[in-house]
Amino acid sequence: MGDSQHQGDQGDVLTNRRRRLVLSQLQRHESMTLRDLAEQIAVTDQETDLGSMCEEAVTEVEVALHHVHAPKLAEAGYVDYDARRQLVALTGSGRRVQVDTECDAGRIEPSETVTVELGIETIEKLHEAITRDERLSARMRYDEIIGTLLADADPGTDPREDETEAR
Numbered sequence: 001m002g003d004s005q006h007q008g009d010q011g012d013v014l015t016n017r018r019r020r021l022v023l024s025q026l027q028r029h030e031s032m033t034l035r036d037l038a039e040q041i042a043v044t045d046q047e048t049d050l051g052s053m054c055e056e057a058v059t060e061v062e063v064a065l066h067h068v069h070a071p072k073l074a075e076a077g078y079v080d081y082d083a084r085r086q087l088v089a090l091t092g093s094g095r096r097v098q099v100d101t102e103c104d105a106g107r108i109e110p111s112e113t114v115t116v117e118l119g120i121e122t123i124e125k126l127h128e129a130i131t132r133d134e135r136l137s138a139r140m141r142y143d144e145i146i147g148t149l150l151a152d153a154d155p156g157t158d159p160r161e162d163e164t165e166a167r
Contacts, residue, residue, distance in 0.1 A: 012119075013076040018061070019069050020099045022088065023078060027099070031089035034070065038062035 013019055021041045025032060032040075038061040043050055046057060070088050074081040078094035081087075126145055130136045136145055 013072050013078070014097070014099065016069065016072075018064065019073055022065065022069055022073060023090075023094055023097060023099045026079065026088065026090040026094060031087060034062055034065055034086040034088060037088060038065055041065070 014023075018041060021044055022037060025037055025040050035058075038058050039050055039053070042053055042058045042061045045061070046053060065088075066083065066086070070079065070081040070083075073079040073088075073094075076093075077091060078097060080089045080091055082089075123142075126142060127138075129145065129149060130138055130140075133148075135148055140148075
């Protein structure tokens with residue numbers, strides 16, 4: 001598999017909330033049994049404590065982790081998954097990736113910053129825009145570049161002002 005394809009797969013893997021929760025847990029604990037991961041994710045999903053959690057909810061998460069999420073994270077290089085021992089461990093790539101699980105739970109306040117993962121194609125298009133548009137610089141943050149490009153769509157408005165008014 002080509003490197004750019006692998007990088008694209010990595011971004012796609014992180015679009016799933018449970019996989020981001022797995023990485024978030026492993027970034028705290030380094031390695032966990034599949035059962036422990038399932039318990040923590042079920043608690044987060046149900047917004048309750050483990051003592052109040054029904055066994056079926058934990059089992060459902062555990063099965064999904066075993067058959068879908070852990071293998072996909074392993075294929076993308078974020079974790080090592082030993083299916084026989086039911087053990088998931090963080091890799092170097094998994095340590096370096098930033099995961100944001102807060103926005104999934106609706107806990108972001110309007111004044112807070114939200115981190116968005118950009119796919120490799122989007123980043124490549126932004127870099128192409130930098131080389132074509134003299135207003136843009138490689139020293140600008142991606143949000144500044146996107147804001148400048150969006151302002152071109154309707155020169156009479158600043159999209160950041162619209163966002164503030166919508167809140």
